[in-house]
Amino acid sequence: MKKQLILSPPNEKQKLFLASHVKHTAYGGARGGGKSWAVRDKAKRLCLRYHGIKILIVRRTYPELINNHIEPLKNDLMGIADYIKSEKNFLFPNGSIIKFGYCNNDDDLEQYQGAEYDVIFLDEATQLQEMWIRKITACVRGVNGFPKRIYYTCNPGGVSHQYIKRLFIDRVFEEGENPEDYLFIPARVTDNEVLMKSQPDYVSQLAALPPKLREAWLYGRWDIFEGQFFEEFRISPDPEKCEAAGITAEEAKKQRRFTHVIQPFDLNSGEKRGWHLFRSYDFGYNKPFSMGYWAMDYDGVLYRIAEIYGSTGTPNEGLHWSPQEQFRRIREFENSHPWFRNREFTESIADPAIWDRSRGESIARTAENYGIYFTPGDHTRIPGWMQVHYRLQFDENGYARMYVFETCKDFIRTFPLMRYSASMPEDLDTRLEDHLPDEVRYLCMSQPVLPTLPQKEFSFAANPLG
Numbered sequence: 001m002k003k004q005l006i007l008s009p010p011n012e013k014q015k016l017f018l019a020s021h022v023k024h025t026a027y028g029g030a031r032g033g034g035k036s037w038a039v040r041d042k043a044k045r046l047c048l049r050y051h052g053i054k055i056l057i058v059r060r061t062y063p064e065l066i067n068n069h070i071e072p073l074k075n076d077l078m079g080i081a082d083y084i085k086s087e088k089n090f091l092f093p094n095g096s097i098i099k100f101g102y103c104n105n106d107d108d109l110e111q112y113q114g115a116e117y118d119v120i121f122l123d124e125a126t127q128l129q130e131m132w133i134r135k136i137t138a139c140v141r142g143v144n145g146f147p148k149r150i151y152y153t154c155n156p157g158g159v160s161h162q163y164i165k166r167l168f169i170d171r172v173f174e175e176g177e178n179p180e181d182y183l184f185i186p187a188r189v190t191d192n193e194v195l196m197k198s199q200p201d202y203v204s205q206l207a208a209l210p211p212k213l214r215e216a217w218l219y220g221r222w223d224i225f226e227g228q229f230f231e232e233f234r235i236s237p238d239p240e241k242c243e244a245a246g247i248t249a250e251e252a253k254k255q256r257r258f259t260h261v262i263q264p265f266d267l268n269s270g271e272k273r274g275w276h277l278f279r280s281y282d283f284g285y286n287k288p289f290s291m292g293y294w295a296m297d298y299d300g301v302l303y304r305i306a307e308i309y310g311s312t313g314t315p316n317e318g319l320h321w322s323p324q325e326q327f328r329r330i331r332e333f334e335n336s337h338p339w340f341r342n343r344e345f346t347e348s349i350a351d352p353a354i355w356d357r358s359r360g361e362s363i364a365r366t367a368e369n370y371g372i373y374f375t376p377g378d379h380t381r382i383p384g385w386m387q388v389h390y391r392l393q394f395d396e397n398g399y400a401r402m403y404v405f406e407t408c409k410d411f412i413r414t415f416p417l418m419r420y421s422a423s424m425p426e427d428l429d430t431r432l433e434d435h436l437p438d439e440v441r442y443l444c445m446s447q448p449v450l451p452t453l454p455q456k457e458f459s460f461a462a463n464p465l466g
Contacts, residue, residue, distance in 0.1 A: 005044065005048065005076070005077070005080050007041065007044070007045070008037075008041070010038070010041065011034060011191055011192060011193055011194075012191065013027075013033065013034075013185060013186070013187040013191045014034055014037070014038045014041070014187075014191075016185045017038045017042065017151075017185050018038070018041065018042055018045065020151075020183055020185070021147070021149070022149070022180070022181055022182065022183045023148065023149055023150065023181040023182075024149075024150050024152070024167070024168075024181050024182045024183070025149070025150075025151050025152070025183045025184075025185065026125070026151075026152040026153070026154055026164065026167075026168040026182075026183070026184045026185070027151070027152070027153050027154075027184075027185045027187060028153045028154050028155055028185075028186075028187055028220070029154070029155065029156065029184075029186040029187060029188070029220030029222070030155065030156075030186075030187065030188040030189060030216075030217060030218060030219060030220035031155055031189060031206060031217040031218070032188070032189030032192055032195050032202055032206070033187030033188055033189060033191055033192055033220075034187065034191070034192040034194070034195065035123065035124075035153035035154075035187070036068045036069065036072075036123060036153070037194075038153070039057060039069070039121045039123050039151065039153060040069055040072060040073055040076070042121070042151065043055050043057060043098050043119075043121060044073075044076065044077070044098075046096075046119060046147075047081070047090075047092050047094075047096035047097075047098060048092070048094075048096070050096065050118075050146050050147075051094035051095055051096060052094065052095040052096060052144075052146075053096045053097075053118050053119065053146045054096075054097050054099070054116065054117045054118050054119075054142075054146075055096070055097065055098045055099065055117065055118065055119045055120075055121070056098075056099050056100075056101055056115075056117040056119070056120045056121070056136075056139070057069055057098060057099070057100050057101070057120075057121045057123060058100075058101045058102065058103060058120065058121065058122050058123065058128070058136060059102055059123045059124060059127075060102060060103060060104050060124065060127045060128060061102050061104050062100075062102045064102075064123075064124075065088075065100045065102060068123065069100065069123070070083070070088075070100060073090060073098070077090055080092070081093075081096075081098075087099070088100045088101075099117075101136070103128055103132045103136065106132075108132075109132060109135055109136070112135065112136055112139050115139045116139060116141055116142050117139050117140055117142075118140070118142060118144070118146040118147065118148060118149075119140070119146075119147065119148070119149050119150070119151070120136065120137055120139065120140055120149075120150050120151070121150075121151045121152075121153075122136070122137070122150065122151070122152045122153070123153050124153060124154065124155070124158070125152040125153065125154045125158075125160065125164060126154045126155060126156070126157060126158030126159070126160050126161050126164050127158045127159065127160075128158075128159070128160055129159050129160060130159075130160045130163040133160060133163070137150050152164065152168075154168075155216070155217065155220070156216035156217070156220065156221060156222045156224070156425065157216055157217075157424075157425045157426035158424065158425070158426065159423060159424050161222070161423075161424075161425045162422075162423070165222045165223075167182055168182060168183075168184035169184065169222045186220055187220075188218070188219065188220055189202060189203055189206065189218070190203070201453070203218070204453045205451055205453065206218040207453075208393065208451040208452055208453045209386075209389070209451065210231055210232055210389050210393075211231060212224045212227070212231065212420070213389070213426070216425075216426075227419065227420065228416065228418070228419060229385075229418040229419055229420055229428050229429075230388070230389075230392060230415050230416070230418055230437075232389065232392040232393060232394075233260055233392055233415050233416060234258060234259045234260050234261075235259070235260070235261045235412060235416070236249070236253075236259055236261070237249045237252035237253055237257065237258045237259040238258040238259070241258045241394075241398060242257070242258055242398075245257070245258075245397075245398060252398070255398075256399060256400075256403060257397070257398035257399060258394060258398040260392065260400055260402065260403055260404055261403070261404050261405075261406050261412060262303075262403050262404070262405065262406065263405070263406060264305070264405040264406070264407055267295055267305060267339040268338060268339060271298070272295070272297075274298075275295045275296060275297055275298070276295070276296045276346040277293070277294065277295055277296075277339075277340070277343060277344070277345045277346060278293070278294040278295075278296065278302075278345060278346055278347055278348065278349070278443060278446075278447075279291060279292065279293060279294070279345055279347075279348035279349070279372075279374075280292040280294065280348075280349045280350070280377075280439040280440060280442050280443035281348065281349070281350040281351070281354075281374060281439055281442075282350070282351055282435045282436070282438045282439040282442070283323070283326075283350075283351060283353070283354050283363055284310060284318045284435050285318055285320055285321070285322075286317075286318050286320065287316060287317070287318045287433075287435055288309055288310045288311040288316065288317070288318045288319070288433070288435050288436075289309075289310040289318065289319075289321070289326055289435065290307070290308075290309050290310070290410070290435045290436040290438070290439045291307060291308040291309075291330055291439070292304055292306075292307050292408075292411075292436070292439050292440060292443065293305050293306040293307060293339075293340075294443060296346075296447065300401065300447070300449065301400075301401050301402070301403070302391060302401065302402045302403070302443070302444075302447065303402075303403050303404075303405065304402075304403070304404040304405060304408050304411055304440075305339065305405050305408075306337070306339070306405070306407070306408065307408045307410060307411060307436075308329070308330060308333060309410040309436065310326065311410065315433055316432070316433040323363045323366040323367070324366055324369075327366060327367050327369070327370040327372055328370060330370070330372065331370045331371065331372065347375055347446060348372065348373060348374045348375060349374065349375055349376075349377040349439075349442045349443050349445075349446045350364065350367075350374040350375070350376065350377055350439075350442065351376075351377060351379055351438065351439075351442065352376040352377065352379060354367075354374065355376060375446075377441075377442030377443075377445060377446060378442070378445040378446070379438075379441075379442065379445075380445070381427055381428075381441075382426050382427060383445070384441035384442070384444065384445045385426075385427070385428060385441060387441070387444035387445050387448055387449065388402075388437070388440060388441055388444050389451075390444075390449050390450065390451045390452070391444055391449060393451065393452040394452070395452050401449055401452075402444075410436055411436060411440075414433050414434075414436050414437065415436075415437065417432060417433065418432055418434060418437055419432065
């Protein structure tokens with residue numbers, strides 16, 4: 001018995017996406033809007049309607065394709081279309097094809113040379129470089145009577161943020177681009193009824209993000225990635241929040257409330273003797289190197305208790321110390337410091353690049369010669385920055401999950417200077433003096449936490465879609 005394909009009903013925004021016939025349609029803007037479902041549903045409908053149509057679905061990596069499209073479609077199309085693993089496509093009895101492609105670097109573009117498709121879906125398009133998008137979409141061509149369209153799903157941020165924003169939000173067109181060919185359908189998490197029922201706390205998770213990320217990911221604002229990257233970071237107590245809580249600024253500083261910079265305390269006193277110690281390291285030669293020292297209390301709160309920063313004093317200028325010189329001095333510092341003598345470090349995290357042996361002995365091996373043993377850190381950038389943001393968040397009582405001793409002058413100097421990247425708006429601008437934030441990121445990724453969720457219901461009414 002031939003199986004009948006059951007199509008789930010779309011929400012109102014997804015209906016607009018499914019009904020769009022313009023050449024370029026972009027859908028989304030905020031997280032949780034049901035974008036991947038819309039891609040799969042539209043692709044299935046096209047294949048059933050047009051016999052022999054060729055469809056391509058692209059994401060940045062193949063594992064993303066497996067998780068977001070291939071596995072769900074296997075369930076949806078069982079008995080209706082065959083998945084050919086070697087070809088990475090679904091083949092329908094009427095000759096229609098849904099093929100899957102990825103593009104994580106320039107070399108991946110070779111798989112699209114000479115290819116022709118009738119419809120292409122670029123899922124999470126802002127994560128693909130503009131050049132990749134242009135070359136892949138050039139494959140939409142052919143002399144048959146099938147529709148020739150390109151569908152984009154997207155959120156603010158990502159490497160092609162400015163390109164997608166120009167076309168679909170600002171609608172600033174270059175020669176050869178017809179405005180009538182471009183349509184943007186905004187969608188937010190509240191439009192996704194299925195997600196709202198299955199994961200009602202997802203809105204609260206988005207609402208707990210730093211303000212600029214919250215505006216982008218919750219409300220779909222495309223114009224907010226400007227200014228300070230670590231906008232939560234407070235060197236002094238927040239006077240307004242202290243006043244609202246009925247405490248003085250001096251009391252707040254003593255209690256570590258609404259501030260991240262605190263007075264040092266003795267790590268050898270009382271129960272603190274049992275706290276875990278950590279190192280985090282980012283190598284530098286022309287640029288500064290950074291070694292951070294951390295303590296973690298029994299509640300999982302991190303304290304930056306000391307640091308060694310290899311700078312000449314001129315911003316972003318390194319000391320030109322060899323790895324041998326850096327670790328010799330680091331070992332001398334640790335041997336002479338009362339907090340580190342006769343105590344073991346729970347873990348030491350570093351950039352995985354220091355294990356490179358292409359030019360001789362690796363930096364990690366040099367460190368081992370001085371009794372310093374590192375573990376490769378997870379250097380995934382956006383999730384890493386989110387972990388730093390989460391630790392900087394204050395709970396409703398004014399307490400954070402990361403503090404900095406006021407003796408850590410280079411942390412206090414560099415963190416407020418970090419700004420958003422213009423080309424990768426969710427990321428930090430790597431042209432800045434970002435070496436110390438990098439090693440902080442490695443450490444936070446090794447000890448992940450969940451965001452501090454807001455205690456009150458979040459209102460959408462005051463924040464219209466940008």
